[in-house]
Amino acid sequence: MPSRFTWLPFNSYDGKTDPIEHVSHYIQMMSLHFHNDALMCKVFPSSLGPTALRWLNGLRKRSIHSFFELIQEFGVRFMTYSRVPQPVDALLSMKMGVGKTLFIYANRYWELYNEIGRGNEKIVVSTFRMGLPEDSEL
Structure with a gap:
């Protein structure tokens, strides 16, 4: 962890709300570190609740190579909870x-x-x- 990194109070993703909103909130909270892909991946689990954490722990080792891939897989797994925009x-x-x-x-x-x-x-x-x-x- 960078010496100046401060742990932030993330909303815990419960697996029942919009994953896109969760990722957007996470990125906003981590905006000062967005350029640090490894840190973004390393801290992301601290924003997850038990259900999403089980999913994350079930991923094959070394199957994710970037933060973008991580949030893409996260979105795919929890997409049934995505909010559909109203027309x-x-x-x-x-x-x-x-x-x-x-x-x-x-x-x-x-x-x-x-x-x-x-x-x-x-x-x-x-x-x-x-x-x-x-x-x-x-």
């Missing part, structure tokens, strides 16, 4: 419920929007308005 048209199904506040509707809408990712801003504004009641003053 942009999922925003069309959003409606402000009767008796619900604009605050609640907006929170639900933007939460879904953030799951979709980048999209056409004109569509975003239009679908937001379409979900409002007709008597809305917005």
